[in-house]
Amino acid sequence: MKQIEATNDFVIKFANVNGSGSASANELFAKAILRMGVPVSPRNIFPSNIQGLPTWYEVRVSEKGYLGRRGGIDMMVAMNPQTWAADLEEIEPGGFLFYDSTRPRTAAEFRDDITVIGMPLTEICNAVYSDPRQRQLFKNIMYVGALSVLLEIDPKVIEGLLSEQYKGKEKLIASNVQALNLGRDFAKEHLKHPLPIRVRSAHRVGERIFVDGNTAAGLGAVYGGATVCAWYPITPSTSVAEAFMSYCAKFRVDSQGQHNYAIVQGEDELASIGMVVGAGWNGSRAFTATSGPGISLMTEFIGLAYFAEIPVTIVNVQRGGPSTGMPTRTQQADIVACAYASHGDTKHVLLLPEDPRECFEHTATALDLADRLQTPVFVMTDLDIGMNQRLCEPFNWDDSRDYDRGKVMTAEDLEVKDFGRYKDVDGDGIPWRTLPGTHPTRGSYFTRGTTRDAYARYSERGPDYIYNVQRLLHKFATAATLVPQPVPRPAAKRTRFGVIFFGSTSPAMHEALDVLAAQGIHVDALRLRAFPFAASVKEFIDAHELVFVVEQNRDAQMRSLLVNELEINPAKLCKVLHYDGTPITARFITAFITDHVHEAVVAPQKEAK
Secondary structure (H helix, E strand, O other): OOOOOEEEEEEEEEEEOOOOOHHHHHHHHHHHHHHHHOOOEEEEEEEOOOOOOOEEEEEEEEOOOOOOOOOEEEEHHHHHHHHHHHHHHHHEEEEEEEEEEOOOOHHHOOOOOEEEEEEEEEHHHHHOOOOHHHHHHHHHHHHHHHHHHHHHOOOHHHHHHHHHHOOHHHHHHHHHOOOHHHHHHHHHHHHHHHHOEEEEOOOOOOEEEEEHHHHHHHHHHOOOOOOOEEEOOOOOOHHHHHHHHHHHHHOOOOOOOEEEEEEEOOHHHHHHHHHHHHHHHHHOOEEEEEEEEHHHHHHHHHHHHHHHHHOEEEEEEOOOOOOEOOOOOOOOOOHHHHOOOOOOOOOOEEEOOHHHHHHHHHHHHHHHHHHEEEEEEEEEEHHHHHOEEEOOOOOOOOOOOOOOOOEEEEEEHHOOOOOOOOOOOOOOOOOOEOOOOOOOOOOOOOOOOOOOOOOOOOOHHHHHHHHHHHHHHHHHHHHHHHHOOOOEOOOOOOOEEEEEHHHHHHHHHHHHHHHHHHHHOOOEEEOOOOEEOOOOHHHHOHHHHHEEEEEEEOOHHHHHHHHHHHHOHHHEEEEEEEOOOOEEEHHHHHHHHHHHHHHHHOOEEEEEE
């Protein structure tokens, strides 16, 4: 049997039981490799219950800097008997299995094409610790210690991380280091080491930071000027509001102790979005964070904000649906729901961040756009970006940047200018608005969800209705010029194939493009960053015979938007769909495009008439 040999380029997966305290130990393992200068991309795959069900933690180690899921597992750390058989199946031929050998297993329970490494973790813990909780927690640290020997991870780095984690709690530091060394000592004495897969110090991380997208979005809301957050807890978006709360406490409390923000946990999603709409109408920068089921409940208020033209920002951390669906799995399945949220003819602005840095930037930008366009704006992240830590470029902020409050009339303006709340005076579809209390006698209007004329007066006249809804379409066209523009990645050689992707598919897509190019398959790529689509999106599609559209949902929702909004021939857009709840892999994309490109090349051409 030929073993996998790799340095700083492998995938290791931990199979644990939810609630066993394994997550912090697994994160310690990933951060130790990161501290050695080797890029890592960890993903926590956990169940939606509190305790007892299987959970996994997958770590991609890639000195080249690939941060998407590759596909395949080189080493499995199998700590959960419930999932033993399925976990073994995932290991690549020539890979490695590390397991707790306290309970003997028969030969039939293993594979003959992998290397098996057993360590009696439970037996050691029972001999050293009497407290049941300590036995469980320190077993996790012990296997990290053993892996540090097998993979040659610097133990001093791990000890440094433990010192940081338990700063000021010396007893906890000492007990964790003891467990770490118990694992190391056993591995050095009883296990063949190092393995053919190992870690070497490198300098490939640079100035990048390690952060999750929800934290980044919460900070982006602070920098973007949000002063009101109304929310209701829902997986996987809750930590957006929690991060906003934490950063407000740090940055939004003045020298007199005055809190210059309002954070309200509503009784449900309806109440939350209602408060955000009210705050936006009143002139505050307000947002909510939710996921798919919350969007479903919020649609009536979203429609009101669209038609009454009230700034609203919504951070949607997407998860598996429909209904309750898969609360702790990732998808990009709310695209259509958000683009056309509410009944009647509605169209909403969607921003599509690819990583935590863009979660920060797009959340701040969304608050500007909501004010500028006087409309709801969605930041469409997902669980993969939102809850998993990822390497990204440091956040940048220009301290001289002014918030774009859009068209707001002052008291002086109202003295000399005609004010029609829904009147397009500049030709861009965006009317002027006033804020409450601006002028003692002028600028007031009745905000309604029913039809009205350009001066906000109730009207059911057909021409008045048509004027408003056509103006809203014009405003949507203006939005296409203001939103973040798509990012092209031209192939090294001229090609008739293109690929469109967005959001969390980005890391796997970039790796897939490199692999395809190495195989001689050249594909031009375009990463979408927003809806409505810029003119360059249609130009990209028109320039290619076949365009793959990569997304993580069953119904090809982004492809549907492209067909619907740009009037594209559906036959020109090839669906590349991944929707099992796990993040898409580079291998999945590569295999799909390779197969279809070869089919297109060998397919007989129709004779010209």
